[in-house]
Every structure is written in structure tokens, then in C-alpha cells.
Amino acid sequence: MSFKILAINPGSTSTKIAVYDDEKLIMNESILYSSEELSKYKSNMEQLEMRIESIKKLLLEKNIKIENLDAVVGRGGALPPVKSGAYKVNDYMIDTLKNRAVLDHASNLGAIIAKSIADSINVDSYIYDSISVDEMSDVARISGLKDIERKSMGHALNTRAMALKYAKDKNLDYKKLNLIVAHIGGGATVYLHEHGKMSDMISDDEGPFSPDRSGRVPCISLIEECYSSKFTEYDMKKKIRGKGGIYSYLKTNDLRKVEEMIDNDDKNAQIIYDAMIYQMAKAIGEMATVVDGKVDAIIITGGIAHSKKFTEKLTKKIKFISKVEIMPGENEMESLAFGALRVLKGEEEAREFK
Template identity: 35%
Template sequence: MADVKKRDFRILVINPGSTSTKVGVFEGERALMEKTVDHDAATLSTFAGVSEQMPYRMETIMSALAEAGIDPNTMDAFVGRGGGLMPVEGGTYEVNDTLLDHARRGANGVQHPAQLGPQIAHELAQAAGKPAFVVNPPDTDELCDLARMTGVKGVYRHVHLHALNLKETAIRHAASMGRRYEELDLVVCHVGGGISVSAHHLGRMVDGYDIVGGEGMMAPTRCGGLPVAEVLNLIDAGRTTTELRRMCMKTGGFVDLLGTSDAREVQSRAAAGDAAARRAWDALLYQLTKAICAMAGALGGHVDGILLGGGMAHSAELVDHVRQTCDWVAPVTAYPGEFELEAMAAGARRVLSGEERPKTYTGVPVFQGFDD
């Protein structure tokens, strides 16, 4: 076993986005290649669904690997972003027939390019005769029972968060303290085009906000939580449910208020005296503070650290604001940017080294409702 752990496994990771695919090749913890492969938007629009894009995306990815002199057959494992799956607990899952079927058809009802991750990883793995994995997929669900409850019978909370980056940020922070993720209570945030704020208790993400369903704070592209009565008024005034769902994910927040999704532009406009931009930016910071403190409450007030990741964590104003308003809860640490490619490789590496056992995807949601 010692020899296995010493090996620097070569792992290829695939993270498809709306008009590009991020591809990484890692040998041990060292990145041999990290590249964003762009796809022609007009070509993508000709496909009837996400999974139909598979041959086109595969062709462009293979061209990028060949250009970089990377032979997929030299890999020890392949990892794809796990879109389209039913809610599962966190961990590393080997791609099996059920997982592949759910990714192809988007079994969770959300059509997103991340569905292509397991499909591309599987095809490359089959050719190389090596395993394919998914690590902490978007529908990771580790909520405690009380976090699931609402005040309407039969209606339960579900969360959609940046689980991969949230958990990797927590794992890295724990290691920096000489501790294990499973030993700490943390409030972990991903602050980008969408904003995830989550409570982590001893290695499980026990609460958070449904950033696909219109919960939590507003973000550059998301409306955040709205009063239900006001949503009903919008519908009565002629807004369609399709429009409102888009506001939850793509056209809310700064996009609706200011006509831009660029947080840097909003900050610049606010600094230049634009009153609407200042109000929107300050409201985002205010709501972020509220969300962090709510998650601290979910942890019973015992918080070992507050962590800020994602692209907006590059903003000194945002980080300083969180420190000034939340440092009384716990120390605030910023990890600007994202670690999604590294996180996917790390999950596979833990399995290959024997540090962690791979989990089996059954397609059965973690939560089936309460018996009584």
C-alpha cells in the first residue's frame, strides 16, 4: 500500500461549461495542463440538447490534448463534472451504467453542460481501460433533517450549491491548520456569478441555500430570496413562471438591477458615484453577511472558520467587509478563485491511493421524505 500512495497518479479532468470546457491534466498535485477549450456558440445552438453536443465537444477536447502533447492513454483515471444526477451525499463516485444514463438524460430535471462531464470521462476511460469518476457533484445533498423542513406539508428544501469548490476549499483550509476536514465546523462561501453559503459540520455540508431555486442572497446573475407574495404579484402582473425561473439563475441580481453581471463593473460604477450601483453592491454585501451569520447559527454558534472562495473573493472590499462584520463569529480566510479542476483530481487521487473508498451511484435520492 505504501508504494501505491507514493505514486504520482496522472489524472485527466473535464469540466464543461456553457460555451467552453475546462480541461486539466494532473500528475500528483502538479498541473501538467490547464486549458479552457472554447466552443463555437453558433455550433452549440444547432444541437437539440446538451448530450447531443458530445461528439463536437469530444473532438475539440481531443484536439487540445494533442496540441499539448498529452496522450489520454497514459492516464490512471478520468474525472468529469457530474451534472444531471440525483441528490447524493458527497464523495467520489465511479461512473457506472446508472450514473451514465442519468447524466445523459439529466435525471434531476436540470439541463446543464456539466452532464457531459461523466460522458466524456467515461468514453476516454473506456478507450484507456482505466476508471472514470465524479467528485462531489452539483446535487450533493448532506442536509440535516431540520434544514429540509418548511412550513408547508410535503414541501421540503433542497439545495444546489458549488459543492465541489466549497468542499475543496474546506479540505485545503483544514490541511493548512494541520487538521482534517472531518474535525471542523466551518462556514464556507463561493462568491462568484452565483453565491453559495454553506454550513459544514465535521465533514458534511449540513445546510446551505438553494441558489438554483431562488434562495439566499442575491448574486450578479441571481435574484436571491424574494417574498412569496411579491412573486405572486409579479405573476398576476403578467410575468411568466419561465421568466421568474430565469431570474433565479441567469437574469436576476445585478443583471436585472443594473444590466450587467460583471461585479467589477458594479464596484467601479459605485466608486464613481453611481447611486444605483452603490445600493446594489452594498445590498449584496449586507445579504452575504446575513447569510454567513445564519449558517453560523445552523452550526450552533461553534465555528472554526469562515472561508471565502470564488472569483469575487479577489475583491478586497468584499473580503474586508466580511471580516469587519463577521470576524466576531470566527476568523475569516480568503481563498480567491476556484479549485474545481484540482478538487476533481484530488478526489480521484484519494481513491487511487486507497485513502478513500469510491462510492456507488444508485440513482436513489438521499432524501425520500419523512415517514410520519
């Protein structure tokens, strides 16, 4: 018996949807929203009905009958810390996302849209590997300042999917491996998968810089910027997430353009490019120390993993730690659908959010 699954991934200016028949992709589309259209809404949550209707309209246009679906899975939003894997969407999760989400994020709509569509055809809805998956060890939570605790929030969905795929492709047991998975895209996060558990991670505000995020910056200088009266709180947050990283140096967040600049003998672009690789290598090395250097493989994923120039330079710096596997792409739709599929096939049990 095969299962048809609708996967939904709301982003800031789009909603990605995909339909799978077991592991076979039937449809993969992005619904784009103009800035004028979104400006009507004061928050992401106010966009709920508009996004649901746009999804239903597209499915109708593509001749996808929702009554034939066996499950709907949405991107897990900014919930309080949760475990990895699947959660069945329930009323308490919906209430939390609507009224007590950790932050206003487009992904908060994923579970709510999934449940709305699933309830209309009387099937179950799920989230899988929410952005707030937190399996960090107690010692990993210590920041160095009593009032601030390290938190786990990042690319859990894609990094865990690639770790599971690596284990499956190599006919290995994921729960017996130590894997370092670096997701490198607009933001960059590095996870340690220690015997089936994401026991530590480096988030995009405490590790290497990326195309538009500053990563770890000197604390004293950052504090001085905050109190300089030149910037608002919004300005400062935008400086480190959105206008930081490569963008702050070269006024582009497109790594392909940076590589073109380097090809045209731009020395400054070369230094910034190499510095990003340098910092990413240091972060991967940092994760290796957590398991005393006993690393079975390092996986490089995310959009930037498509760059052969970038991955070759990075691999040269880290291959002494362990073998390096390049698994490019975001893989979010596949990760969502395959996670729900494992639940439907009885290979994994969905957790209850409470």
C-alpha cells in the same frame, strides 16, 4: 509512484480540461464554443460527441497522450441526491444522466465524457462532489410548506475542496471542525460543514443575491409577477437566474464594473453593492446558528473573493462569529483532480452509484 489525471468540466459555452501529474498542473485549457456552433443542438446531451472530439483534438495538439492517463474525472451533473466525495462512473449513472437527470445541465456531460475517454484506455473514471451532493439533516429539509422540500444543489465541489484545504493547511482534522464556506461568484451558495458533513446549505435561490441571481425574494410579490400575464415561465426563471441580482439593478453582472461605478461616485451602485454584502453577511450568520455559534472558521471563496474591497467589507460584518479565511477562485479543476488522486492513492474510497 505518480498518477496522471485528466479533469473535465463542461460548462454552458465551454469545456474546461486540465491534466495533473499528482498535484502538479501539466495543462489547463478552455475549449470555447460559439453560439452558432451550439445552436445546432437541441439539448446539452446532443453535444456529447462534438465535445469528446474537441477534447481529443486539444490533447493531441498539446502532445498529451491519453494512453498515459491513470484516471479521468468529470464534473458531477444533476443526479438525484448523492453523498459527498468520489463516485466511480458506471452504466447506471450514465443512463440516469442521459434519461432521468434532475435538469438539463451542461455538467451532466462530465461523467459521460470521462467514461468514454477512460474506457478507451481501460482505466477508471470518476465524478467528485457533484452539484447534487445532499447531506442535509432532516430538520434542515423542512421548508415551511408541506409540498416543497428544501434541496441541496450548489457549489459543493469548490466549497468542500476549500474546507479540506483549510484543514490540511492548518494541520487540523476536517471531521472535527465546524466550517462555514461561502462561495461567491455569478451565483452564491453558503455551506455549513459540520464535523465532515455538509449538514445544511443556502442555495442561490433562497439566500443572498449575487451578480446575476436574485436569491431570496418576497414570495407574494413573486407569485403576483408570475400571474401578471406579462412573463412566461422561461422569463420568470431567467429573471431570478441570469438576469436577477446586480444585473437587474445595474445592467451588468461584472462586480469590477460596479466597483468602478462606485469609484465614480455612483450612489445607487454603492447601495446595491453594500446590499449584496449585507445579505451575504446575514446568510453566514444564519448558518452559524445551526451549530449554536460554535464555528471554527468562515471561508470566503469563489471569483468575487478576489475583490479586496468586497472581502474587507464582508469580513468586518462577520468576524465577530469566527476568524475569516479568504481563499479566492473557483478551484474546480484542482478539486476534481485532487479528489480522484485521493482515490488512486487509497486515501479515499469511491462510492458506487445505485
